[in-house]
């Protein structure tokens with residue numbers, strides 16, 4: 047997320063137009079604006095405790111939005127992430143409490159690391175189901191992931207009959223303690239979830255920029271046929287983005303149940319919409335082929351800080367929705383205006399130059 | 401030919417300039433379009449021809465300068481404006497809706513409706529078929545455009561423009577995907593329009609065409625107009641000299657190297673058509689290392705489909721292929737590319753380029769694995785390769801980070817060619833590789849082909865240009881109606897024999913070969 051202002055600054059130095067620069071940095075400006083606004087309007091907003099709390103909230107959406115960004119860049123959409131969050135949380139909770147009963151009077155309990163790995167695998171697996179539906183059976187991404195949204199949510203509810211798995215502290219004699227670390231633990235003063243976010247975000251940004259797979263993601267979104275003729279394995283690329291999205295959702299499921307020390311089957315409802323909003327706010331194009339991880343993360347921060355700040359100011363949740371909606375629309379309108387303005391500014395300069 | 405005075409100037413551009421971010425496409429151009437005449441515009445790739453025409457057609461607005469239509473200053477803010485004033489254009493890149501029928505495309509935005517504002521489909525199709533019949537293309541107005549071959553789509557574009565009943569009709573490389581026979585038909589249509597007083601602006605890189613049908617010629621170079629003449633006073637040499645500032649480079653001559661071992665063999669390739677019958681009908685051929693095998697055929701002969709089968713793009717095709725004697729069992733394109741096949745597709749917009757990515761990303765898209773260590777793309781290696789290709793094929797681009805869609809048509813074609821070359825293939829399939837590139841670039845591409853074949857590559861190239869196939873091939877295969885109907889060594893090949901073979905099995909359209917080349 048640091049490369050965005052740098053790049054924009056270089057471009058602006060040559061174009062020299064203030065307005066254009068401002069528009070290019072719009073997500074950042076929005077971020078700074080909400081920060082400044084709330085630090086004045088809401089007392090305690092800038093306190094370290096609050097900032098850390100907010101980043102923990104933002105992190106959850108940011109994970110989902112990163113997965114969503116890759117999916118959208120390939121020209122798809124993943125509506126199932128919220129349900130995957132719920133289902134993965136339930137998987138983790140179930141494993142902490144019950145282990146796996148082998149039906150022969152013997153039950154295996156896993157330690158926390160194993161539980162985390164199993165849960166991630168479940169998330170990736172559901173992503174793979176999305177991917178298979180889309181690549182092998184040619185179901186449109188919107189429909190495939192909508193179906194999976196319902197199925198996963200249903201499975202999550204079935205897993206506990208709609209009840210919450212409470213009190214996930216585990217038992218020392220079974221080796222299942224320590225589940226709270228992900229949600230409440232700290233490293234060097236920062237929450238563990240933030241560190242995970244940093245690692246995953248750097249990894250995703252690197253992938254997008256410096257690996258063939260990253261290039262292929264953009265190529266598939268830009269022109270699938272041309273990508274295929276160029277030897278891009280389009281189906282594998284699509285499988286990957288949905289699996290990565292499932293992976294991100296599983297991380298969120300783990301973190302949330304760890305924070306609450308409980309898993310609730312309705313967790314994650316409508317999270318997919320926030321994720322899409324963050325991606326779009328960060329400059330991802332819904333028609334595919336364009337987007338950056340850095341932009342998406344900034345977008346997630348804008349949305350997260352906006353909702354938390356409004357809560358702190360005591361704005362009603364109804365108004366919060368209205369405001370969030372308006373911000374998203376304005377962001378996209380500005381995006382369009384910037385493209386038009388950009389060409390006009392360069393035109394004027396070239397014309398002046400001769 | 402008539403004297404200049406017989407043709408009134410209907411449209412005049414005065415000191416028109418157009419700048420895009422990074423490039424000045426047109427510099428202070430003065431251009432006159434005359435009534436009842438074919439006004440030819442030539443220039444190298446990226447010279448600014450399409451840009452100038454888009455300005456006339458209202459698609460782009462000039463940065464500076466005036467447009468005078470019959471002496472009155474006009475400014476068009478959209479192509480709709482221009483159409484209303486009687487200016488129509490056939491664009492270089494196809495602008496059709498694949499999901500609509502031919503008739504719906506022809507009447508898009510001008511739908512014929514009945515009293516209740518309901519679209520009168522019958523009437524549209526009836527009128528559309530009138531225009532299509534004039535083009536003798538065998539296209540039914542109720543066909544979906546996406547089911548048409550690219551050449552047929554180009555004819556639909558032409559029909560669409562003709563149906564506008566324009567006073568000024570611009571044709572930007574209308575023949576780039578047409579075979580000789582279709583070109584003849586188009587010329588008849590043009591002659592007819594001319595007789596009715598329509599002013600035609602005609603852009604093409606096929607110089608013989610220009611000499612044949614042009615009345616006036618204007619040469620653009622680097623956005624400036626460098627020459628204006630009556631066509632009767634000029635010859636191809638003059639055109640080339642005005643265009644590139646020197647004489648034409650000859651098509652690269654064969655250097656007499658001997659082809660080596662067999663490098664590629666296709667056996668019994670078949671591809672069923674959706675509508676029944678075979679698009680590729682039991683085709684077998686073999687290619688030796690260092691050999692250039694030209695595949696000549698009329699539009700729809702099945703050449704592109706054959707290439708598609710070889711690349712593994714159709715799951716339901718049958719037959720076997722061998723590379724260097726080993727059977728290729730892989731059925732998907734990605735792994736066939738890894739085995740050493742590469743394709744330069746005919747339709748660069750739909751299959752060749754990812755238009756929103758940069759020139760550099762497009763160039764290296766098919767060959768990324770060559771610049772990768774572990775999983776990291778080494779930026780410097782990639783950049784080197786990009787710079788090398790831009791230089792070798794003289795791609796006109798200010799900065800390779802630019803979006804590829806901002807290049808001129810011919811330069812986009814060079815990007816597609818370079819992309820395939822960068823994969824370092826053993827066998828290269830080229831489908832109409834010279835489509836839309838200028839004389840200089842054509843010579844460059846052909847020279848590259850010769851060099852590659854000297855290095856032991858096998859090249860299969862499909863073309864509907866008889867001169868090209870005669871000049872370049874070591875052997876010439878002819879396809880017609882999905883079948884291989886002839887195979888000639890260069891020594892024994894005659895134009896007549898090739899043309900005859902290309903018409904075999906074309907029962908319903910026997911007149912095709914009579915004027916295919918003269």
Ligand SMILES: Nc1ncnc2c1ncn2[C@@H]1O[C@H](COP(=O)(O)OP(=O)(O)OP(=O)(O)O)[C@@H](O)[C@H]1O
Nearest residue numbers: 420425445446447448449450451806807808809810
């Ligand atoms: N949208 C655009 N943005 C930036 N540059 C552009 C754009 N469109 C065209 N150009 C540039 O303008 C120049 C002229 O392009 P134009 O398409 O007019 O060439 P042309 O003479 O038609 O060439 P060709 O024979 O290859 O079709 C080229 O250098 C091209 O890169």
Ligand SMILES: [Mg+2]
Nearest residue numbers: 450492808809
């Ligand atoms: Mg052009």
